[in-house]
Amino acid sequence: MTWISKSVTGLGLLFLAHACYSAYEHSALHSTSTASLSSTAAHTAITSTSSSLPIDISIETLVAVFTVCLGLVLGTPELRPIQWRVWAGQIEREGEAGFTNIDGQVDKDYVGNPFRVLESRPGFVDIRKQRKEFAEWVREGGGIDEAKKS
Structure with missing residues (x-):
């Protein structure tokens, strides 16, 4: 792998780690806010709200996966010919x-x-x-x- 492909792969992995951490923080924040709302006396009716991941975290995840794939493809060696006579x-x-x-x-x-x-x-x-x-x-x-x- 060249230094360009290694750096692109590393940058993509960094983005992916940040996206995973952001998704974890979002789910932890959402679970604590839902628990505090359901425990208060003012909200006696428990509402089931489905919280999806914010769009910016989803986009960051997709960009990170694409960047990692790009870095790995840039680092692959040149393919050899399939036909034996061409290779020989x-x-x-x-x-x-x-x-x-x-x-x-x-x-x-x-x-x-x-x-x-x-x-x-x-x-x-x-x-x-x-x-x-x-x-x-x-x-x-x-x-x-x-x-x-x-």
Whole structure:
């Protein structure tokens, strides 16, 4: 995470903590004022008033959640390609430099050349070439000399 995303996330968390504290204070204030009104002799009829959260606390909560989400999105690393051939092409073009994070370290899932297995395997057998070499060997008498030795 960069310092910008960390600071935006921290600011959003600060706003969210303030909104939670304001909601707690509002509910505590409302419960004590309702209890004092119902206990007085002048108000014998208990009225059930539904008190909702004030609009400024609701807006502050929404802005805080949006700010935290924005800070977290700003801090995410760049997404990798979904298609394997695109990802492998990026590795071949850029090498380790394309997979370094913000701190300058190579990502842990960097494996190097993805075609390493394909490039290290033996090639296909060329039957025509082997037939030609065998025919030349027979013409030179390679098979007969071997039989006379044994």
